[in-house]
Amino acid sequence: MEIHDNGRWFTGSIEPKWGEYKNLPYTNKPFNDNVTMTQWVHRGHRYDKYTGDIIDYKDLPDWVIPIAKSTGMSDLGASLYRMKPGCILPQHQDTYTLYKKFNNITHRRIRRIVVFLEDWQSGHILEVNNNLIPNWKAGDWVGWDYDTPHLAANIGSTDRYTMQITGTYNEDTE
Numbered sequence: 001m002e003i004h005d006n007g008r009w010f011t012g013s014i015e016p017k018w019g020e021y022k023n024l025p026y027t028n029k030p031f032n033d034n035v036t037m038t039q040w041v042h043r044g045h046r047y048d049k050y051t052g053d054i055i056d057y058k059d060l061p062d063w064v065i066p067i068a069k070s071t072g073m074s075d076l077g078a079s080l081y082r083m084k085p086g087c088i089l090p091q092h093q094d095t096y097t098l099y100k101k102f103n104n105i106t107h108r109r110i111r112r113i114v115v116f117l118e119d120w121q122s123g124h125i126l127e128v129n130n131n132l133i134p135n136w137k138a139g140d141w142v143g144w145d146y147d148t149p150h151l152a153a154n155i156g157s158t159d160r161y162t163m164q165i166t167g168t169y170n171e172d173t174e
Helices: 034-042 064-069 097-103
Strands: 002-004 009-013 053-055 074-083 088-092 110-116 124-128 140-145 150-154 160-168
Touching: 034 088, 064 074, 064 160, 074 097, 074 150, 124 140
Parallel strands: none
Antiparallel strands: 002 009, 009 140, 053 074, 074 160, 088 150, 110 140, 110 160, 124 150
């Protein structure tokens, strides 16, 4: 693992050993932070959808859980995420509202890891803590702690596929 910006975010890579992810029943769920959406609109962002399509924990293929467990985090949550061309998620900080409620968590030792399921393609964008993440390969991942600002967009012509893993870490091991 490589650490950036004094531990605000980090990168790594795993061997890309996963099964089918393109032809699964993805659904779109609205962005769950109305305060942030209001800020985006005031800044001039006006889109039909601010989120990509998701397959959450109850419909995940069997191959996702071992990858999530390999992170060493606890209280795991995972999803597969498809960002179609034209989908833009402006800069924000995750609130983890449902994750914290589901896991009965009140602390901030929460980490998000995004695993790229395919090589980078033109127009696929991820920025973490004001750092553009370019030219990823399948199996590369980017992670950040609790409130690190980030954004994602697909202004390309192909779908962008990732796996999102959320978990907690022990302060003693950091």
